[in-house]
Amino acid sequence: MSQSNGNGAEDASSSDQADSTDLRFRYRKLLFQTKEKRSELVRPESTGLLETLEEMNVLFSRVKNPREAVYDSNVLKLTSELGLEQADNLQTNMTVFDRNIFAEKLVTFMDGRCRGSQREKPELDWSKLGKYAATMFNVTAKLDLIYGPLAMESIAKHRAARERNVQRKPTEAEKKKPQQLQQEEQEESTTKEVQRVLKAIHKLTDPDQGTYKHVPFFEFITDPTSFPTTIENMFHLSFLVKDGKVKLYLDDDNTPVVKIDVNNGAVTSTPGSTRAVNPSQVVISMTIQKWNDLIDEFNITKAMIPNIKRRGK
Amino acid sequence: MSQNKRAKTNGGLDDAQPSTSSSNTSQSTPDARALARSEQAKAQLSATDVKKLEVELARFLLFADKKNIPTKKQDIVKHVLKEHSRLLPSVLEGARKYLKQTFDYSVCEVEYNKNKYYILRNNIVLPELQQLTRPAHALSQLALLTIILSMIHMANNALDEADLWETLKILGIDKSETHVDFGEADKLLNEFVKQMYIEKHKLTTSKGLVTQLRWGMRAYHEVKMSDILLFVASIYDVDASVWKKQFSSHDGAMETPSL
Numbered sequence: 318m319s320q321s322n323g324n325g326a327e328d329a330s331s332s333d334q335a336d337s338t339d340l341r342f343r344y345r346k347l348l349f350q351t352k353e354k355r356s357e358l359v360r361p362e363s364t365g366l367l368e369t370l371e372e373m374n375v376l377f378s379r380v381k382n383p384r385e386a387v388y389d390s391n392v393l394k395l396t397s398e399l400g401l402e403q404a405d406n407l408q409t410n411m412t413v414f415d416r417n418i419f420a421e422k423l424v425t426f427m428d429g430r431c432r433g434s435q436r437e438k439p440e441l442d443w444s445k446l447g448k449y450a451a452t453m454f455n456v457t458a459k460l461d462l463i464y465g466p467l468a469m470e471s472i473a474k475h476r477a478a479r480e481r482n483v484q485r486k487p488t489e490a491e492k493k494k495p496q497q498l499q500q501e502e503q504e505e506s507t508t509k510e511v512q513r514v515l516k517a518i519h520k521l522t523d524p525d526q527g528t529y530k531h532v533p534f535f536e537f538i539t540d541p542t543s544f545p546t547t548i549e550n551m552f553h554l555s556f557l558v559k560d561g562k563v564k565l566y567l568d569d570d571n572t573p574v575v576k577i578d579v580n581n582g583a584v585t586s587t588p589g590s591t592r593a594v595n596p597s598q599v600v601i602s603m604t605i606q607k608w609n610d611l612i613d614e615f616n617i618t619k620a621m622i623p624n625i626k627r628r629g630k
Numbered sequence: 631m632s633q634n635k636r637a638k639t640n641g642g643l644d645d646a647q648p649s650t651s652s653s654n655t656s657q658s659t660p661d662a663r664a665l666a667r668s669e670q671a672k673a674q675l676s677a678t679d680v681k682k683l684e685v686e687l688a689r690f691l692l693f694a695d696k697k698n699i700p701t702k703k704q705d706i707v708k709h710v711l712k713e714h715s716r717l718l719p720s721v722l723e724g725a726r727k728y729l730k731q732t733f734d735y736s737v738c739e740v741e742y743n744k745n746k747y748y749i750l751r752n753n754i755v756l757p758e759l760q761q762l763t764r765p766a767h768a769l770s771q772l773a774l775l776t777i778i779l780s781m782i783h784m785a786n787n788a789l790d791e792a793d794l795w796e797t798l799k800i801l802g803i804d805k806s807e808t809h810v811d812f813g814e815a816d817k818l819l820n821e822f823v824k825q826m827y828i829e830k831h832k833l834t835t836s837k838g839l840v841t842q843l844r845w846g847m848r849a850y851h852e853v854k855m856s857d858i859l860l861f862v863a864s865i866y867d868v869d870a871s872v873w874k875k876q877f878s879s880h881d882g883a884m885e886t887p888s889l
Contacts (some may be wrong), residue, residue, distance in 0.1 A: 345721035405786070414784045414862075414873060422865050429802075439802050443811055446768025449774035453857040457735055457750045459696045469845035476675060592714065 328386045337382055340426040344388035345346045347372060351395055365404065369396050452600070507553070514553045516561055522577055534565065534573035540620035544605055550622050551601065565599070636774060642783045675714070683717065684724030686710050691725060691737060691750060696824045696864070700740060700747035700848070740826065740847040747828065751776075751851045770811045777801070777824055782828070782843050784873070791830070791841040799813040822846075 351369055353360070358365040373392055380386050427446050429439030520531050538550040554575065557563040564578040611617065687710045694701045706722075707715045712720075722737070729735040738744060738798045764772065781797065782789040797804045803815045812818050826848040833842050848870045863870035 410876065413690040414866075416781055416784075417800055418868060419781070419784075419862070420777075420797045422867070423801060426865055427773075441802060443770030443773045444766060446773035446776070447764070448761055448772075450772050450861075451761045453753050453763050453776065453854070453861065454760060454772065454852050455754045456698075456852055457695055457733075459698070460692050461696065556819055597722065 321497070333381070335375065336379065337385055340379055340385045341388060343376055344385065344392060347376070348392050348395065351392065355399065356459065358399050361403060361407045363403070363582055372518055387415055420547065422501050446557070507556075510549065511553045511556045513563060514550065514622055518557075518575060518577060519615060524585070531568060531576040533576040533615075535611050536615050537575055537618060537621050537630045538616070539611050543606050546620070547608055551603065553591050577626060634817045643680075665719040665723075668717045671714070671716045675717075680717070680721065681722070683711065683714065684728065686730040687725040691748060692728065695750045698848075700749045703746040703748070706748070716773060738847075742826070742829075742847065747826070749848055749851065767811075767850070771818065774803075774812065774815075774818065775827055776858070778819075778822070778828065778843070778879050779845060779849055780853065780858050781834055782845055784862060787844050789843045789861050791843055794843060 346371065354365060357363060358369075369392070373396070374387060377389050380389060423446070424439050424441060427439075427441040427443060429441040450536075518532060518537075521537075524528065537548055538554060540550065541544040554563070554565075558565050561578055564576050566571060568574045570605075687706065690706065690710050691701060703718075707718060711717060711721065726737045729737060729750065730753075731860045736751045736753055738749050738751050740749060741747070777795065781794060785793075798805075798815070803812065805810055805816055809815055819828070823830055823846070826846040826882075828849070829844045831842045831844060833840060857869050859873065863872075
């Protein structure tokens with residue numbers, strides 16, 4: 318039942334066991350020896366491999382178990398590899414190809430002097446050989462763009478150089494743009510700015526969210542970071558007052574305040590009119606000195622009107 | 631049909647056989663399935679979009695060929711196809727057609743180190759033209775390449791790098807010095823490896839650990855072994871039939887000794 322693997326170790330008598338141990342020992346020894354003598358065995362005149370084969374034959378006749386057979390196949394494998402190497406080393410050609418002689422003949426072909434001493438390097442005409450060689454090769458024609466590629470990411474080498482160039486160029490390109498677009502920007506921006514100021518006032522005086530019932534004028538328009546912006550804020554606010562959208566008046570403390578005008582500036586509301594009915598005019602002067610004073614006086618740290626810097630320089 | 635059974639260190643060769651045309655990829659089932667899948671995905675795009683991708687791929691392959699370095703499959707997906715990576719098989723077929731009809735170039739798929747590469751192969755054989763279209767410095771490099779390939783061939787496609795340098799000394803090329811025409815010869819050799827003209831393999835033989843040089847896939851496509859043999863014979867001033875082994879095995883299989 319359990320003796321199905323061939324002769325199995327089950328019913329092996331002690332002599333059989335000793336035999337297989339001995340076999341394995343021999344095989345291992347043979348394998349080791351063959352490996353050791355490797356370089357010697359592959360020499361063309363050596364017959365060592367034949368002897369190995371003979372010994373293997375002798376041993377194999379004693380093999381009973383698969384285990385020893387495995388050893389045998391290992392040795393056989395190694396022997397056959399070495400045999401192949403030996404065959405390669407055998408020079409069966411009548412005319413042996415000697416690399417060095419080949420090289421010397423090449424030197425002659427390329428019009429070089431045959432070197433006398435070892436130190437001298439021959440002067441060779443490589444292009445002569447190159448022309449001859451070119452007839453053997455069949456290559457594709459390499460494409461090239463006359464002015465260079467417009468956009469080619471696949472050449473990674475140029476990326477580093479191009480990055481440096483790219484950084485320099487946009488500054489020139491950008492300089493051209495403002496000349497063209499400035500006019501348009503100026504026309505639109507005033508309206509936009511006015512809207513922005515209006516929005517700011519709305520936000521600040523919003524009964525739910527806002528912080529003020531009426532916004533103090535000077536604090537509202539002053540931008541502590543920029544004097545021109547302060548002037549602009551006044552300018553935009555004046556538009557709003559002109560259109561009657563906001564009211565500018567003196568409050569109880571006699572400080573000017575700004576507030577959304579619900580009636581749109583009409584004392585007697587006239588439907589359809591967008592202009593304030595009773596316009597009164599005020600001239601407000603502003604200098605840098607005054608601006609600084611305002612900042613100090615009211616401790617203005619942040620502009621109430623949010624502005625987005627459009628003047629990128 | 632696979633005559634080129636090379637040693638296992640080289641990876642499988644699917645279609646990169648020198649003598650057969652390499653225009654059909656769908657020989658094995660996984661490729662056929664990939665093609666079917668990409669045909670499906672193709673149907674989802676408009677015809678103009680697909681055509682645009684094909685044209686772009688053809689251009690990409692052409693320009694990438696400029697440096698003679700094979701194009702990686704991943705690069706194609708990354709730069710040309712981007713999100714349409716599944717379309718690769720069918721777009722590649724389209725690009726193949728363009729290149730074949732316009733230039734008579736074949737796109738050959740080459741596998742090396744488990745990566746897939748593509749090279750372009752010129753089907754028009756005009757030796758006279760080849761002589762004319764090379765710049766001067768390329769000629770000398772080509773000469774060196776030819777010499778190296780010849781030596782590898784005569785060594786049955788298994789040349790030790792050490793032996794190579796020994797022989798090159800006679801030609802005035804020293805590994806450690808800078809050459810007048812070639813610069814650093816070692817770098818040039820690596821350049822050839824990069825372009826897939828030569829392959830380097832590290833092996834253990836009876837001489838210990840060596841670097842073995844073999845013909846690269848591009849060499850098989852661009853030059854015939856028989857031509858190289860004739861070249862060697864003419865330099866050696868001997869009839870080529872003398873070297874029986876090389877004479878009978880050109881354009882066929884070269885068994886590399888598996889060590």
